[in-house]
Amino acid sequence: MVTRNAPEASDTQAPSADPPASPLAERAARLRAFNRFYTHRIGATRQDYQDSPYTLAEMRILYELAHRDGATLSSLSHELGLDAGYLSRTLKRFTQQGLVAKWQSKADHRQMLLTLTKAGREAFAPFDVRSQQQAESLLAALPEAGQTELIAHLAQAEALLTGSRTDVELRTHRPGDMGWVIEAHARLYAQEYGFNGEFELMVAEICAHFLKHFDPERERCWIVERAGQRLGCAFVVQKSKAVAQLRCVLLEPAARGLGLGRRLVNEAIGFARDCGYREMVLQTNDCLHAARALYEQAGFTLKSEEQHERFGVKLVGQEWVLNLDGRK
Template identity: 50%
Template structure:
């Protein structure tokens, strides 16, 4: 069985559709940058203009080009007076490649043209959309990495912020999708979360209640809520993390923020309700001193479950 047979055909189709859309959108299929050069020609020029100490071997490997094809490109550049070769001090069999002044002069307008076309693409988007586009491209680059190998993990940026319009709906959606996919819970659970979220918005008491939205590298990945159950009791609700954010300590950090908020507001106790099969969340609660007060089997969300009530003295 080949690798292609093991991948979902709809995902393969989606990737190919995106490739066709993107190459068309950035004009790769047109005369590139309105010049007589091919995309590969310009890519080679770019590397030569921005890097020192390049050899043909390194250029061939990093650009994934056929050796004979690259050799013909370099010979054309040399004939045009754009390329200078000098012997490598480390290996006499290799030559160091560098652009001449004429080569830089030929490349400069192409580089500016490329910048102008990229700016024109972005100009049609609102500032927020531009940032979303850039973040999405960075995410694609991070997932695929160089030559299909996952890139080294970059420094992650985590932000816990107040919700803005659209966030609460996203929390409901994430609950519905994750619990259906991972536990088989049906839409009854999504309806429950929607009711809780709607009540939070409609009855929100900012002096006593709070929601945190967790962002990882600019993308929403989690949330947690504290609601007022009584004058002395706070309730922890709707802790959720998307799969990409797991293993980073974000669930614990969100829970710690919620506990600190409740203590700061003078609550004496914090309670929560969960299910026995949610082992990762239960471990977070237990490590922070929550104790299991009551468990009770029930049927809900299309499953047989065990509901649990936990509490923490603040």
């Protein structure tokens, strides 16, 4: 009698499943999914983009030529990431159609500069208007706060991908800023901590008092702004001749993680020192973990804390203090 050897374990096991994707691969897949969603949403995959006789790439070339005084073949190829051969053939066709003109650069006779002709601008203008209207239509479907948040997130994405932070501005307050400060605090604290309208009232009172009693030599409000969008704020107000108070430090979600909170706090501390204050104080609540860490990093120490029920939730209120003149 012949017996068969028992099968190896590998002979009886089902094929193993694919290994789990790495976090980077999952994020890349999500980014690709968004690209597919957005290009489909704006009709970029259609041959007749914006119901025009031009492809998306051709429309992009026309846009660049319409918004600059002169461009070269090499500069367009580099900035648009287009193959020089494809770009040259497209420009030749546009020139034959009377849409593009060429002339010799006075600075470098080897360079030929490109621009749209009058006919080219007239041909492109309706599609430029249509693209603007499409963008406005997408935004109009959102509430104003949603529009602001979307634009801020897009600006953050651009800054992250380009490594640029130069478009972020810290400026002093202007008319209309206090309304945003109140709205942003009420909206974010309701979303993130469950605060009720009592908190909005308190911020409104802080802003009203600041405007009514503002001393430009001893007080300051900073607004964080990028691409025309307000993203954050901080106040230094005079509590006494020797004591400054840091108030209303806030960043929109799209502005977090970029070092702007630290920049705001350091700016406030430097201003208070320059004004001759000996001490800076602030009041916060223990649930604001990121803010507390920021204050500790800046040198503030916890002076006192007390449980209370305010703004519709149970909280532990805290007072922090920073010595500004080096004295103990």
